[in-house]
Amino acid sequence: MTGARSLGEAAPPRRRDAAATRQALLTAAQDRFGQKGYESTTTREIGEAAGVDPALIARYFGSKADLYLAAVAAERLDADATVQPDRTDAPFDDLAQVIQVVMQRTARLGPGPTLQALVRDDTPEEIRVAAAARLARRLVAPVAEEFAAAGADRPELRAQVAVAALLGVALGRSMGWFDELRAVDPDEIAALVVETLHMGESAGT
Amino acid sequence: MTGARSLGEAAPPRRRDAAATRQALLTAAQDRFGQKGYESTTTREIGEAAGVDPALIARYFGSKADLYLAAVAAERLDADATVQPDRTDAPFDDLAQVIQVVMQRTARLGPGPTLQALVRDDTPEEIRVAAAARLARRLVAPVAEEFAAAGADRPELRAQVAVAALLGVALGRSMGWFDELRAVDPDEIAALVVETLHMGESAGT
């Protein structure tokens, strides 16, 4: 009977399950690394959050740094991350969508491992490079295309500035830099950022 | 002849000088904390950078945290920081000036201890609060006044968003998130940010 079990059904409660343990570690790592970054998150803390012995990090991922890399790779950075959790790699359409999704995600889950890696220079170089490349491909590239299509000059630079500015707002909100910024609704602030960052008639030559 | 020495001239080379030692520690702390933040900067590293025994941190500042607080307090966050290093507490006139000064300073000196404290949640709470309060008073307040004078709605929130966005760009540039952003001239990017963030005709009702 165990052979024909639908995919969504609860897995058999094996008392030892390597896949489940690995996933628990990865999820805990995404959460902790995403909140506190690389250096200030300890392997013991991750193990406790996952309900698992920290030594298993070495078994399943190799090292703390490798676990962080896995956490970055597993982070969703696409258009449908919020709406359709099962569909992956849906590219963004425009800056407005990027803004909305980023603000919603950081409001729910905190900065996340990718943003934390970018912001802290104590993160191992390899991780920082991977995080930056990922962000450039998933967030900056679509926005740059949009700017280029609109005929703006320096579309690539403008996209990089826009994304950096967006990340600053997202970071400032989730870390509570200022009172009103911390308290405001994610959608409302997304709208305000869209209004502010939208390259209007002044974007051209 | 030593009695009438102009201010810029080299100080008398006392082999032991508490004030000079204290200042060396403070300067080294501003540099290191400003580059790597609180946790990942060690007292031994600061001592080495200052050419001084790390134990003197305890003597002159009390503790590592107290030294960080002194570094935040000593950081210039005013309009004339770049132009007139001796005059202090000159308030900013408008958002454009804030943008220009912040971009120039972070390009020369890196993020700085205040921004690092805000960005990292491993910084002691007391330091984070002090840094946020300082930034709110020195950067956000003038911009909010400008927005309010221009008749924009939610001037306080808009100012907080604008400053957070600016800090994102400054951080992204000095930490090298993206290629063009890293390579661009500080003044040029300041102009681009001014153009992008300037609340034009759409700021009103």
Next chain:
DNA sequence: CTATGATGTCATCAACTGATGACTTCTGAC
């Protein structure tokens, strides 16, 4: 049932950190 590999537990190591206090060396007043 039993043997074997997979899975999980535990103690421990070496490196590093901030802090501390005893100690030495210098400076300036008298």
Next chain:
DNA sequence: GTCAGAAGTCATCAGTTGATGACATCATAG
């Protein structure tokens, strides 16, 4: 000159961290 205090040096402590390998326990094929 000398002496008291200021300034600087040094060894060391207790705590924490990531990593490691020996060991214990479980699941399952045969």
